[in-house]
Amino acid sequence: MLALTRGRRRALAGAAALALVITSCADNGTSEVDEDIAAEGGELLLWGWTGVYEDIAEAYMEENPEVTVEVQNVGTNEDQYTALQNAVAAGSGIPDLAQIEYYAIPQFAIADSLADLSELGAEDLEGTYTPGPWDSVTMEGGIWGLPIDSGPMAFFYNAALLEEHGIEVPETWEDFAQAARDLNEADPDVYLAADTGDAGFATSMIWQSGGRPYQVDGTSVSIDFSEPETQRWAELWNELIEDEVLAPITAWSDEWYQGMANGTIASLTTGAWMGSNLQSGVEEGHGDWRVAPMPQWEGEEFTTAENGGSSIAIMEDSDNKELAYDFLQFASNGGGADLARDQGVFPATVERLEDEDYLNEEVEYFGDQQVYQVLAESADSVAEGRQYLPFHVHAISIFNDTAGQAYVSDTTLSEGLEEWGEQSAAYGNEQGFDVE
Amino acid sequence: MTVAAPVAHVADPAESSQPPVATPPPRRGKWTGWAFVGPFMVVFAFVFLAPIIYSLWLSLFRDQMVGGNQFVGLENYIQAFGDQQLWRALGRVTLFLVIQVPVMLGIALLVALAIDSGRLHGKNFFRIAVFMPYAVPAVVATLMWGFMYGTQFGLVANFNDMFGLNIPSPLAPEWVLLAIGNIVTWQFVGYNMLIFYSALRVIPHSLYEAAEIDGAGQWRIITAIKLPAIRSAMVIATIFSIIGSFQLFNEPSILQAMAPNSISSSFTPNLYAYSLSFAGQQFNYAATVAIIMGVITMLVAYVVQLRGMREDMR
Numbered sequence: 001m002l003a004l005t006r007g008r009r010r011a012l013a014g015a016a017a018l019a020l021v022i023t024s025c026a027d028n029g030t031s032e033v034d035e036d037i038a039a040e041g042g043e044l045l046l047w048g049w050t051g052v053y054e055d056i057a058e059a060y061m062e063e064n065p066e067v068t069v070e071v072q073n074v075g076t077n078e079d080q081y082t083a084l085q086n087a088v089a090a091g092s093g094i095p096d097l098a099q100i101e102y103y104a105i106p107q108f109a110i111a112d113s114l115a116d117l118s119e120l121g122a123e124d125l126e127g128t129y130t131p132g133p134w135d136s137v138t139m140e141g142g143i144w145g146l147p148i149d150s151g152p153m154a155f156f157y158n159a160a161l162l163e164e165h166g167i168e169v170p171e172t173w174e175d176f177a178q179a180a181r182d183l184n185e186a187d188p189d190v191y192l193a194a195d196t197g198d199a200g201f202a203t204s205m206i207w208q209s210g211g212r213p214y215q216v217d218g219t220s221v222s223i224d225f226s227e228p229e230t231q232r233w234a235e236l237w238n239e240l241i242e243d244e245v246l247a248p249i250t251a252w253s254d255e256w257y258q259g260m261a262n263g264t265i266a267s268l269t270t271g272a273w274m275g276s277n278l279q280s281g282v283e284e285g286h287g288d289w290r291v292a293p294m295p296q297w298e299g300e301e302f303t304t305a306e307n308g309g310s311s312i313a314i315m316e317d318s319d320n321k322e323l324a325y326d327f328l329q330f331a332s333n334g335g336g337a338d339l340a341r342d343q344g345v346f347p348a349t350v351e352r353l354e355d356e357d358y359l360n361e362e363v364e365y366f367g368d369q370q371v372y373q374v375l376a377e378s379a380d381s382v383a384e385g386r387q388y389l390p391f392h393v394h395a396i397s398i399f400n401d402t403a404g405q406a407y408v409s410d411t412t413l414s415e416g417l418e419e420w421g422e423q424s425a426a427y428g429n430e431q432g433f434d435v436e
Numbered sequence: 437m438t439v440a441a442p443v444a445h446v447a448d449p450a451e452s453s454q455p456p457v458a459t460p461p462p463r464r465g466k467w468t469g470w471a472f473v474g475p476f477m478v479v480f481a482f483v484f485l486a487p488i489i490y491s492l493w494l495s496l497f498r499d500q501m502v503g504g505n506q507f508v509g510l511e512n513y514i515q516a517f518g519d520q521q522l523w524r525a526l527g528r529v530t531l532f533l534v535i536q537v538p539v540m541l542g543i544a545l546l547v548a549l550a551i552d553s554g555r556l557h558g559k560n561f562f563r564i565a566v567f568m569p570y571a572v573p574a575v576v577a578t579l580m581w582g583f584m585y586g587t588q589f590g591l592v593a594n595f596n597d598m599f600g601l602n603i604p605s606p607l608a609p610e611w612v613l614l615a616i617g618n619i620v621t622w623q624f625v626g627y628n629m630l631i632f633y634s635a636l637r638v639i640p641h642s643l644y645e646a647a648e649i650d651g652a653g654q655w656r657i658i659t660a661i662k663l664p665a666i667r668s669a670m671v672i673a674t675i676f677s678i679i680g681s682f683q684l685f686n687e688p689s690i691l692q693a694m695a696p697n698s699i700s701s702s703f704t705p706n707l708y709a710y711s712l713s714f715a716g717q718q719f720n721y722a723a724t725v726a727i728i729m730g731v732i733t734m735l736v737a738y739v740v741q742l743r744g745m746r747e748d749m750r
Binding site: 255394397405432 | 501502503586587605608609693697700701711714715716717
């Protein structure tokens with residue numbers, strides 16, 4: 001059989017492609033207590049598909065010559081999760097550490113596959129990270145991983161294209177909807193946004209709007225897409241679908257990159273990691289693209305959401321947890337994190353995000369705009385209380401079977417979301433959860 | 437070893453004329469035979485039987501995220517029989533089978549007859565050209581067609597722009613099965629053509645000469661000589677195509693990335709089994725689906741073969 005990695009490479013993938021100059025690794029991260037453990041030496045195995053992990057591991061080994069960290073790429077997101085689940089089920093071949101995206105953490109945490117880092121002292125780290133990523137790694141009274149990057153959402157747009165058609169940057173979603181219609185009317189070949197149904201985008205939009213469709217408490221789960229906050233987004237978006245003002249181009253496809261390069265797709269509302277992705281994937285857009293704050297719901301406090309991002313977790317079966325934790329600290333909030341930021345990874349730590357040099361950096365691609373200020377502001381305003389299903393990986397895989405139908409048939413997005421919820425619930429119940 | 441087998445063989449008939457009492461040599465011979473087929477049997481057991489037995493074993497359990505692994509007997513099968521998604525997927529490939537296979541085999545037959553007729557200029561080039569798509573890996577072929585199907589920047593878009601047409605997206609839910617059928621036909625016409633053509637080549641020329649003497653025209657030669665002569669080849673090609681249709685996977689799986697709303701995770705039975713085990717961690721149920729599909733495919737292929745054989749004898 002053919003194993004296909006669906007193009008949903010979030011977060012770090014693009015960042016890794018954009019290998020900037022690797023600066024010498026700063027020697028400031030690890031705490032003194034931990035250094036003894038690293039001095040004793042040992043071997044660690046890390047599973048991850050993002051290129052920057054190799055460099056982090058090398059930098060760590062340079063600092064701690066007694067330790068060997070091996071990075072293995074066993075597949076991108078779902079493929080790796082499958083491999084990881086298989087290894088855990090078999091009880092052998094389990095790595096010490098694994099890259100796990102935020103949405104997949106509950107799935108592994110609930111299965112007791114991950115080590116609770118609060119036992120290793122991670123509780124002290126609250127405040128080290130921006131709220132979104134920290135929220136995503138803490139649940140059920142434990143800390144299940146440390147953030148590597150984050151994806152606070154912003155409005156990435158082709159300023160030249162919008163200007164050409166006299167469209168202003170939308171500040172609210174109502175403005176956005178109007179702009180989408182106006183732009184498509186001005187030129188039927190140009191769309192403000194492209195969307196064919198993306199679970200990550202939809203749940204982030206619902207999150208920003210204030211909907212909390214998933215409530216998880218241990219093995220009892222409730223799924224509800226009928227909240228008014230959820231519905232107002234679904235209705236607004238459904239109108240855009242019905243009016244055919246969203247480009248029917250699937251994210252991460254070849255047409256998608258082409259569409260951004262040739263001026264068919266004028267904007268993207270997505271995670272901060274898109275910045276480095278644009279720079280590497282849409283070279284033609286150099287100088288044309290800008291970043292603006294995520295559109296808001298009128299009259300409400302400035303709120304954003306996160307989309308994508310990865311953490312590294314320590315596996316419960318690792319027999320080298322303390323050493324693994326030492327490495328994890330280095331990667332997440334030590335020298336490794338500096339290295340990652342220099343390579344274009346959007347940081348999840350407050351320290352790196354609020355660094356003046358970083359914030360004031362003028363990015364040439366974005367016409368010398370200080371884009372990190374916009375993104376940092378977004379990171380600061382992420383709505384709290386997001387939860388993912390403990391079987392979110394599967395839920396994502398059936399999003400297009402259900403909610404996606406709104407894009408190609410008479411089904412409305414609300415109906416599609418409801419169906420998505422029902423099918424997710426059915427799966428959850430089959431898996432032994434108590435879902436309503 | 438090499439000597440033992442013929443000796444045993446020769447000993448056999450000699451003994452059969454005697455009363456069946458003295459039997460030591462044949463007994464030795466029995467094991468010698470096994471020694472010859474042994475290596476094959478070992479491979480056969482590991483490569484063919486073991487996976488099937490393992491799948492059967494898997495299909496009797498259910499592994500839950502909460503609650504762990506437990507023996508459930510035939511529950512997975514009961515669930516499968518009531519599983520709308522599975523039967524809809526089966527319905528879809530059956531529809532595909534009923535339409536795509538005759539079209540593909542018809543074209544293949546036409547091409548084979550044309551090449552065989554000897555009236556074609558550049559016969560060899562034509563044969564290679566038709567066969568060429570079969571040499572293109574299915575993944576590449578599907579990606580290529582996928583790009584052409586694109587209504588934004590693909591060939592379809594170019595057609596629409598150039599001629600002011602409004603061809604609907606071949607990847608829209610209503611058309612996607614047809615779009616896949618087109619890819620599969622493009623890929624396999626050459627392969628089937630080659631099967632038919634090689635069968636046509638072994639028809640003795642004397643038959644054609646006799647027919648000509650009798651005053652038969654080309655059409656008559658085709659219906660009375662060529663088609664009956666290659667009937668078994670057609671049965672084989674049909675069985676291969678049926679199996680291929682039921683196992684449809686590569687094309688929808690790749691196009692799914694381009695048209696996620698048109699191709700569901702249970703579009704074909706194989707894709708369903710794949711989604712179940714890889715996105716859903718339901719290995720046990722996936723094994724059940726695989727076994728059910730295997731049995732159905734075998735049954736259909738067997739019926740077609742029986743029918744084909746019977747008509748062959750007529």
